[in-house]
Every structure is written in C-alpha cells, then in structure tokens.
Amino acid sequence: MTDTDAVVLELESVLRARSAMLVAARPGECVFCYVARMVNEFGCDTTLRWATGYRDRWAPRATGLANRLGSVGGYCDCEIFLNGYTLVDAVLVPRPLFPGLTAQQLALYGYDDPAEATELAAPDIPPPCGTVRRGSTQPCSNWRHYRRGE
Incomplete structure (x- = not known):
C-alpha cells in the first residue's frame, strides 16, 4: 500500500463517519421531525428513503410504517408533508x-x-422536536394529521 492509498483510505473513513453523523437522528427525535430535517437538508429522491432509514435504524419493529404513510398519500418523503401531516x-x-x-x-x-x-x-x-420514546414512529406534538384540501 502506498502513502497515497493510505491517505485515500483515511479520507474515506473520515467522510463515512461525518456523513453518518449528518444523517443521524437526534436523541428523542420523531420520524416526522427527522424526515422534515433530512428533506430540507438533502432533498427527496421520490422514495421513502429517510422515513425507512429512520425505521430501519431506530424503530425496526415498525414494519407497517411505509403502508401507514402511504395510506395518507405519503409515498415519498416529501409527500408525507404535502398530503398527510403538517405542523400544528x-x-x-x-x-x-x-x-x-x-x-x-x-x-x-x-x-x-x-x-x-x-x-x-x-x-x-x-x-x-417534541420528542418520542425510543422505537416509536408516531409524530411528536409538533405534527398533526390533515386531509388534503383542509
């Protein structure tokens, strides 16, 4: 391994650690505050990337999250807020x-x-964030469900 290879590996390691910190949920942060923060910071890729990433990492037992969000029109991260949830x-x-x-x-x-x-x-x-218990995919007190056109 050359010195250049070692530098590249070290840089990649630092970048991986830093990117993991950037997309980590804050202590007690609800899935809705997390997704809103991620969409605001990194955008929406027309999937539930941030919502399912939150679920996979912090609430793995919430297997029905995507279906629940889809039932209110949240088929991607930004649609959660366009079609189903809004700030109180x-x-x-x-x-x-x-x-x-x-x-x-x-x-x-x-x-x-x-x-x-x-x-x-x-x-x-x-x-x-109004905070939620660990493992929850319910919104904190900052969010409410609404019907389109309301």
Missing part, C-alpha cells in the same frame, strides 16, 4: 401575504389592519 398551529408564525406593501397599499386591497394581511406559515428555523 402552535408552532407556526405569521407571515405577510403581501411583503413590502405599505399600510396604505394594503388598505386599497381591503386590509384596514396590516395584521389581517398575514397567514400562518412554518418558521424558518424548525421548532425543537
């Missing part, structure tokens, strides 16, 4: 419907109070 109102923050408009401009559109021209939206920084 308590963790949402108000966002302006028309950013940059003045109170006078909003009044032209029928908003006498600028506070009326807001909607609740997910915060830029996700709230801390």
Whole structure:
C-alpha cells in the first residue's frame, strides 16, 4: 500500500463517519421531525428513503410504517408533508401575504389592519422536536394529521 492509498483510505473513513453523523437522528427525535430535517437538508429522491432509514435504524419493529404513510398519500418523503401531516398551529408564525406593501397599499386591497394581511406559515428555523420514546414512529406534538384540501 502506498502513502497515497493510505491517505485515500483515511479520507474515506473520515467522510463515512461525518456523513453518518449528518444523517443521524437526534436523541428523542420523531420520524416526522427527522424526515422534515433530512428533506430540507438533502432533498427527496421520490422514495421513502429517510422515513425507512429512520425505521430501519431506530424503530425496526415498525414494519407497517411505509403502508401507514402511504395510506395518507405519503409515498415519498416529501409527500408525507404535502398530503398527510403538517405542523400544528402552535408552532407556526405569521407571515405577510403581501411583503413590502405599505399600510396604505394594503388598505386599497381591503386590509384596514396590516395584521389581517398575514397567514400562518412554518418558521424558518424548525421548532425543537417534541420528542418520542425510543422505537416509536408516531409524530411528536409538533405534527398533526390533515386531509388534503383542509
């Protein structure tokens, strides 16, 4: 083995360890907070990669997870949140419907109070996970099931 081979092997080892740390669930983190964090950080590959990875590593007895997510339209990681689960109102923050408009401009559109021209939206920084017991694939208190069109 050459010195270059040894350096490459060491680098690969460091990269494997670092990547494992990046995709590890946090202590007590629920599958929904984990998947949301992974999709936000690394995207969705149109599979349940993050959800089943969580299950395989931290909740191997939850063999029905993919079927349960599919039953609410969550056939891939991002669809879990598009079709079946959303943040509870308590963790949402108000966002302006028309950013940059003045109170006078909003009044032209029928908003006498600028506070009326807001909607609740997910915060830029996700709230801390409400935590679940080890081995659970249930959502923490930050998430609720919803029906599409609700």
